[in-house]
Amino acid sequence: MKLYEFAPTPSSRRVSIFLKELGVDVERVQVNVREGENLTDEFKQKSVNGKVPMLELDCGVTICESVAICRYFHEATPNRKNLFGETHLETAQVEMWNRVVEFQGLFAGFQAFRNISGVYKDRETCVEEWGIESKRRVESFLPQLEQQLTGKPYIVTEALTIADITAFIFVGFAEKALQIEVLSQYPNIARWFKDLSQRPAFQ
């Protein structure tokens, strides 16, 4: 089994943190997406979305999309840590928050970065205005995340879930790639971010 990733990218880091929290290790293959190594016919034939991360099982089956990869390992691990929630209510709430953070936060952030910086202009048409609008959407989502973390150690339950991992990657990306000063503006996000940063899996 091999995990194709480009370690510095947010989606690869997201899966790596999840696997560390789960206590799972797997062989890695680095695919430098910045250099276009994911654009080869060989990679495209294996990958539904043409991106990293991608998991290749020994039988040849491949799984794309970070959450699908996380779910595969979670289901295959006997001592799983309820990273998708424990009760059926929690599971639904974790799913909801993970998707909200993805759509309104992380993916909007990706759109902002890609379209403003033109980092992937060798493979897509960049629309700067869309990038600027996406960055605005990221900024307008942050108060909602701040509110959700008020007086709570984690986003959904009393324990870490995948929604926290997604949000941690999102906040770090907003700070570094989009130069949004999240941590100095939002005290609850800052406290939660600092706590998570101290967990071994997040370092």
Ligand SMILES: N[C@@H](CCC(=O)N[C@@H](CS)C(=O)NCC(=O)O)C(=O)O
């Ligand atoms: N929805 C996908 C997003 C994956 C993604 O956007 N990967 C980026 C790195 S963070 C990538 O491979 N970019 C290269 C490209 O778009 O050509 C997931 O969650 O796995």
